[in-house]
């Protein structure tokens with residue numbers, strides 16, 4: 001947590017670079033993450049809080065085979081890295097306040113690190129289409145005691 005520079009908020013370039021660096025270090029140590037006592041749920045995903053303060057929370061998410069999120073955007077910055085397995089990320093474009101169309105799909109494999117900002121067309125869905133668990137680490141710019149999750153709005157898919 002010390003290396004996450006939040007003094008200029010969790011949208012600043014410095015913060016996002018620091019969060020990405022922390023994630024790159026973590027995805028380079030999959031054995032360490034896999035040894036953590038992480039909660040698992042057949043067919044779904046579980047969020048395991050690893051660390052948090054009033055600005056940032058760090059979670060390990062275990063994606064069972066078939067797990068899927070809703071289609072959503074975020075109220076905060078969301079940096080994540082894939083530790084093991086593959087997470088399929090589909091990007092969407094909103095057509096109104098509640099509906100979105102898929103635009104692009106990418107397989108995020110172990111070692112992948114990215115940051116997503118709340119502003120702009122940043123709507124997505126994450127799924128584990130593989131046959132085994134996938135694990136990812138997420139660093140969100142939200143206080144886990146003030147918000148239940150990073151999700152701002154849920155969308156319904158139109159066409160696909």
Ligand SMILES: [Fe+2]
Nearest residue numbers: 072074078124
């Ligand atoms: Fe997300």
